[in-house]
Amino acid sequence: MQLALTEDQALLARTANEFITAGEPLARLRKLRDGRDERGYALDRLARMAELGWTGISFSEADGGLGMGLAEVVLVTEAMGRGLAPEPYIPSIVLAGRAVALGGSAQHKEAWLQPAIAGQKVLALAHSRRRGRFDLTRAPVRATRVDGGFQLSGEATQVWGGHLADAYVIAARTTGDDGDRGGIALFVVPAGTPGLTAVRQHRIDSLNVAQLVLDGAVVGDDAELAAGGDGLGLLSRVIDEATVALTGEMLGGMTEALERTLGYLRERRQFGVPIGSFQALKHRAARLYIELELSRSVVMAAARAVDAQSADAAQLVSIAKAKLSDAYCLVANEAVQLHGGIGMTDEHDIGLFLKRARASEMTFGDASYHRARYAELGGY
Amino acid sequence: MQLALTEDQALLARTANEFITAGEPLARLRKLRDGRDERGYALDRLARMAELGWTGISFSEADGGLGMGLAEVVLVTEAMGRGLAPEPYIPSIVLAGRAVALGGSAQHKEAWLQPAIAGQKVLALAHSRRRGRFDLTRAPVRATRVDGGFQLSGEATQVWGGHLADAYVIAARTTGDDGDRGGIALFVVPAGTPGLTAVRQHRIDSLNVAQLVLDGAVVGDDAELAAGGDGLGLLSRVIDEATVALTGEMLGGMTEALERTLGYLRERRQFGVPIGSFQALKHRAARLYIELELSRSVVMAAARAVDAQSADAAQLVSIAKAKLSDAYCLVANEAVQLHGGIGMTDEHDIGLFLKRARASEMTFGDASYHRARYAELGGY
Amino acid sequence: MTDVESFRAELVEFFERELPGQIGELPPATADYWGGRRPELPHPSSQRYCEVMAERGLTAPTWPREYGGGGLDKECAKIVTAELRRLGLPVPLVGFGMSMIGPTLLQFGTDEQKREHLPKIALGEIRWAQGYSEPNAGSDLASLAASARIAGDEITINGQKIWTSYADKADWMFGIFRTDTGGKKQEGITFLLLDMAQPGVEVRPIKLISGASPFCETFFTDARARTRDIIHGVGNGWTVAKALLGHERTMIGDLFGAGGRGRPATAGNLLVEVARDYIGEREPGGRIGDPVLRDRVTQFTMEERCFALTMQRSADAARAGHKPGPESSIFKIYGTELNQRRHELILALRGPQSVGWEGEGFDPRELAQTRDWLRSRGNTIEGGTSEIQLNIIAKHVLALPD
C-alpha cells in the first residue's frame, strides 16, 4: 500500500478543488438553505461532476465507469468537504450506485446505474430507522412475501439524498429480527411506487435527507439486489465504502475549518498584536494540525485497503471514521472558539463546519460505535 | 453540610502543616529511602503525632479518642501529603484502628487500639491479594474452622504499614467464593503468631508496604472482629474512611506539587524571561489550579458526608477518589514536564510526587473502579 | 421568638394568604420576568406578582428601603429565597438591572443617581442592557472606540457596541465610552447611562448559529445622554466596568454551574434517563446498556458534582464571613465548559436523533436540545472568553509573571 498520490491522483485532486472553489460553495449553500430550496442541491452541478467523470470513478468499465477506486473517490469528496458541497455524490454514487453495481441485474444497471453515473438520475439508500442508531441489522422496513414479490412497510429516517430521488435502495427485513445477521434484503424501488412517500427532513447541516415512509408498497422479485444472497453483507460493504468516502469529505471540511481559523489568527488583532502570536493559541493550533495530519494518513490508508480488499480493510474503515469523527468535531469546536464572538454568529461561515462536523459524526456510526466494531473485528 | 473550616479546624490545619514542614520531610524521605531503612518511617514521629492528639481524632472518648471525624483527619493527612510523610497514620489509625474500634471487643481495644492511639504500637490491615485488583470480595486469605478457632492460609500483598507492624487485621474468607458478599471475616492477628510472616515490599513511592504470608496460622474465635456480623460491611466501611483520608493526603500532595511548579515557572528563565510568562504554560497552570480547587471541595464534602453517615456518603467517597486519582496524576505529570530536564532526575524532589501520585491512585481503587462503583450505587 | 423567626412567619403569612388574594393564580417557579416598558409576560400574572412583591421591597431584598429595596440583612434575604423555593414561586424580577447595574450603582453611584435609577429597577419599570464590547474591542475591551463628547451637561455619543444582550428589549443602557483618546487606553473611558428610546440609537439583533438572537448590535449616531448619568466621574469608567464584570462572571457561573438557574439541578439523573431511553438498559431499571457511555455519564456527573461543591464551598465561606476566595475565579470558565460538555454528552447519547434542525423525524425535545447545544458553544466566548479567564487566573491567582 502506497500512501502517496500518483501524478494522476494529484491532478484529480487539483481539478476537484478548482471545480468546488470556483462554485463559491458556501455562498451557494447559504442560498439553498435560506431560500429553503426544496432539493437543497443543484442538479446541474451533479451533472457537471458526471461530465468530469467523477461519478464513474469506482465502477468497472463494463458498468460504464473508470475502474478506479476509493483512493480517487476520497479526493473528490475531500474537495466537496472543503466547500461543504451539498450534492448527493456519496449517497447516489458511492452508496446506492455501488449497491446496484455489486448486486444488481443488467436491467437494474441500465435503468438506474448508468443514468446515475451520467448524472441524470439520483439514487438513495435507506438503511436506518429512528432510534435504530448505527446497527445495520435494525432494518427500517419489513418485507412480507406476496405473490411474485414483496410488500414493504416501515419508515426509514435521514435517508441521505432521499428527497426527490429517482429510486431507492431499501434495506428490508424478510425474516428474523433485529440482531439477526440473516434475513435482510435490499430492494430497488422507483420513486412514485404506490405506497412510497419521501418527506424532506431538515438537519443542522441543511443537507438533503428524507424520511421515507413505506406503506404496503409492492415490488416484484426482480426488485431484489443479490437475490437470495447475503443482503446484509452487501449492505455492510457499500456502507463501508461510503464511510470511507465520507471520511474524505470530513478531512476536507476539517482542513478548510483549520485553514480559515489560522487565517483569522493571523489577521485578527487584539492588544495591539495578531491573536495568532499568543502562545496558548499557537499550541492549540499546532495540536489541531497534528490531528489533521493523522487524519489524512488514515483516510488514504482506509481507501487503499478497501480498494485492495485487504484483510484489515474493515478495521481501517473503523479507525478512519472514529478518528475523523473525533478530530473534525474537535477542530470545528476549536475553530468556533478561536473565532470568538463572530464565530457564534449565523452570519459567519465557520459555524457551518461545526454543524456539518456533527452531522457527519452521526452518519455511518460515531467514534464509540466504530471503536466497539474494531474490537469485535479484532476478536477482543 | 458546611464546606468551610471552623476556627478549631483551621488551627489544626496550621499546626499539622507546621509539624510536617518543620521535619524537613522530603530530605527525611530520601534518607529513609537511600539508606534502605528497614522500617521506612520514624516511630518517634508517629509517637509525636499521638502526643499532638491526631491519632485519636476519629475515635470516641470512650475509646480514648477525641470524638471528631474525617473532617479533621483529612487536615492531618493533607499536611502529610504535602511532605510525603511516610508514617503509617492511615493504615494504623484510620484503617486497622477504626476496624478494631468498630468491631473489636474490650480486650481487642485494650490490647491494640489504645496502644495504637498512643503511638506505641503499629497496626495494619490486609485486604488485597496479588491480581485481586480492588475487589474486596477477593479476600487474600482463606480461614478454615478448627477446634476453638480458625486456621488462616494465604498471601496478602501491599499491606500498608505491614512491615514490622505489631498486629494485623486480616480479611479472610470463611465460606463461599470470590464475588460472594457473605463469608468474609476480619481477624486480629498479632505479629509473631506462628505461621505468619511479613516481608517488606518496595514500591516506587518507597512507603512501608509488606507481603503478608499466612501458612496455617491459628487464631482463636476471640480473634474475630464483629464476630458473626457482616465482615465485608465492616471492611468496606473502614476502607471508605481510609479512602477519604487518602484523598486528603493526595490533595496535599497535588497542592505541594503545583506550588513547587508555580515557583519554578516564576524563577526559571529561558529566552531572557521567566518561563512562567509564556502563555501556553500559564494556561496549563491555570487548568491545574482548577483541578485543585475542585479536588479540595470534594475531599471536604466526602469527609463530612461520611462523618454524618449521609445517604450518598459512599458515592461521594467514590467521586473523591476518582477525582483525586485523575487530578493528582495529571498535576504530577505536568509538574515533571514543566520542570523540564531536572524534572526527570532522581535528584530533584518533584519526581517523588509523581511516584506517590501513582501509588495512591492504585490504593483503594483507581478512578475507573470508583466510577463503576458510583454507577452501581446509583442504580444505573 | 427571634426577629428572624418572626420575619419568616410574616413572610409565610404574606406568601401563603395575602399574595394569592391580591394576584390570583401565581406564576410558576420557571417564569422569569424581566420587566421593562414593553414587558414580556411568561405568565399572565407575572407583572402583577412583581409589583406586589416590589411594594414590599422583595424584588431587591437587600437593597436599602429608600432605593426601593427591602432593607433586609443577608440572613433574612436568604429566608426570602428559601421560602420562595419552598412554595415553588419564581424570583419576582430578573435582569441586568437587578444583577449588574443595580449592585454597581450601590457601589459607585451618588445618592442622587441611586434615588433616580434604583427604584425603577426594583419596580421592574426599566429594563437594562450592557454596552461594553465593540467589533474591535472584544477580549481587549479597553481599546474601545465608541465616543462620548461632553458639552455642558449634554453628552453626544457616536460609534457601535456589539454583543449587547437583549438590547432590542431594553429601555436604558449602561456602558463604557471613550471621552479621551490620549494617554493610556484604560484612562479616558467613562461609564454612563443612557435612555435607548431616542432616534440616535439603532438596535439590530444578531442571529446566532443556534438560530436565536439573544445579542444585538447597537449603533449610536449623535445619541444623547446627560452628564448627571456619568457614574464615578469622567475618565474613571474602567474601574466601574471591571467591578461590574466581576458581578457578571459570578452571575454566569451561577447560571451554568450545577444547581444554577441555567440548568436542571438533576442533570446527573437527567443524563441517566436519556441514556436509558436512547441506549437501553441491561434489564428494566438496570445498568445503562452501553458500559462505555455509562462511564462517560458517570465521569460527567462526578465533575458536575465537584463543581457544585466548589460553588457551595465558596458560598459557605462567604456565609462564614470570609471574603470570596480565589476559587470563585474558576466559576465562569468551568461552569460554561461543563454546560458544553453536558450538551455534547447528550448528543452522544441521542446519536443520529441529535442533529435535527426542525420538522419531520425529530421530536421537540431533541430539536430544542440541539439548539441549546449550538447556543452553548458561545458560553465560553460571551462574558469574557475562557482564554481571558485563564489569563486572569494565571496572573491574579497564580501570580505568574506577565
Added chain:
Amino acid sequence: MTDVESFRAELVEFFERELPGQIGELPPATADYWGGRRPELPHPSSQRYCEVMAERGLTAPTWPREYGGGGLDKECAKIVTAELRRLGLPVPLVGFGMSMIGPTLLQFGTDEQKREHLPKIALGEIRWAQGYSEPNAGSDLASLAASARIAGDEITINGQKIWTSYADKADWMFGIFRTDTGGKKQEGITFLLLDMAQPGVEVRPIKLISGASPFCETFFTDARARTRDIIHGVGNGWTVAKALLGHERTMIGDLFGAGGRGRPATAGNLLVEVARDYIGEREPGGRIGDPVLRDRVTQFTMEERCFALTMQRSADAARAGHKPGPESSIFKIYGTELNQRRHELILALRGPQSVGWEGEGFDPRELAQTRDWLRSRGNTIEGGTSEIQLNIIAKHVLALPD
C-alpha cells in the same frame, strides 16, 4: 537479471553462507551494538559481526566507499535493511556516530574531516556523544555559555554540558561552544569535535527517576581540541547544530513511533494480551472483561495506527521523490506522547501490580515496565521539549506570527 536483483542475490549469498562461516553464531535482531574503544557486547559475536559487515561497507550502506561506507543507492540500501530483517539479523552498528554526526559530517565536513572521522565511525571504532544542552541553556539552547578559546591550531574548552547521552561510554564528543560572547547569541557559536579521553574532561552520570542513568553531565576544565576539528568554520556552529537537531528529531520519532525500534510493532496486540491477562475475558479468547478499558485499549491502538500510517506516508512521499513534508514535524512530539500514553495505559491495566520498584510481590515484567513508564516521562523533554516542538510547528508549518 537487473543490477538490483543481482545485488540482492550477492547479499543473500553473503548473509546466508559466508557470514556464518566467518563469525559462527550470529547475534539476534535485538542486539544493538554501539561500538567504541570500550565496546559493550550484547552478544559474544556482536563486534566481529560489525567488523565483517563494515569490511563490506554494510554498517553505513549509503556512505561513500572512500569514507568507509557501502556507496549504495537508496534502493540497494533498502534491500540491505529488508534482507537483514528477513534473516532476523540486527543492524550491525547503531549510535550517534551513525545517526547524527556522520550525516552532519557528510553535509558540512571538509574532505579531510570526512576522511579522518567517518571511517572510524563506520568501523565502530569510535563512539560519539552529543554536547549541546547546558544547565542554563535548555530550550533556549542558543544562550549556551561553555567556551572555546582558539589560539593557533589549539582550542581550550571550559564550562559544562548536560544531558549528554551515554557520555560515560563515549570516546569523542561533537558539540557547540561559544567562541564569541559579543553580538547576537546565535552567532559566536562554533561546532567542533573533541577527544574525551583527556584529563580536562570529566563525566558524571545523572540518575533519573527511573533509576537509570542514560544521561551525563560533562565538565570541561581547560580541555583541548584542534582547530582542524571545527566543522563549517568558526561562528557558524548554529547552522550545523540546527541541521543535526533535525536528524535527531527524526531519529527519536522513529524510535518511539509505532513500528519504531523503541517499541514492539505489536503494541496493539500486546495491550490486548496484558488486558486479557490482568482484567480477564468474558469467555476464553473472548472480549476483554472490562468494556471501558477495552475501549481505552482500542482508542490507543487506533491512535497508534494513525501515527504509524503518517510515518509511512512520509516515507512513501520521500520514496516518491518528494522532499520531507510538514507532517514530519509531528513525529517527535506525537511519537513520544504515544509512548507515554502506552505506558500509562499498561499501568491502568496492571492496576496495583504496576507500582512496584523492586523485590517481592511484583514479577520482572511488571517491574521493568514500571521503570520504562518512569523513563518515558522524559521522552517529551529530552531532544527538544514538546513545548518547543509546538512552537516550531506553529511558526514554521502554520506560519503563525511571533
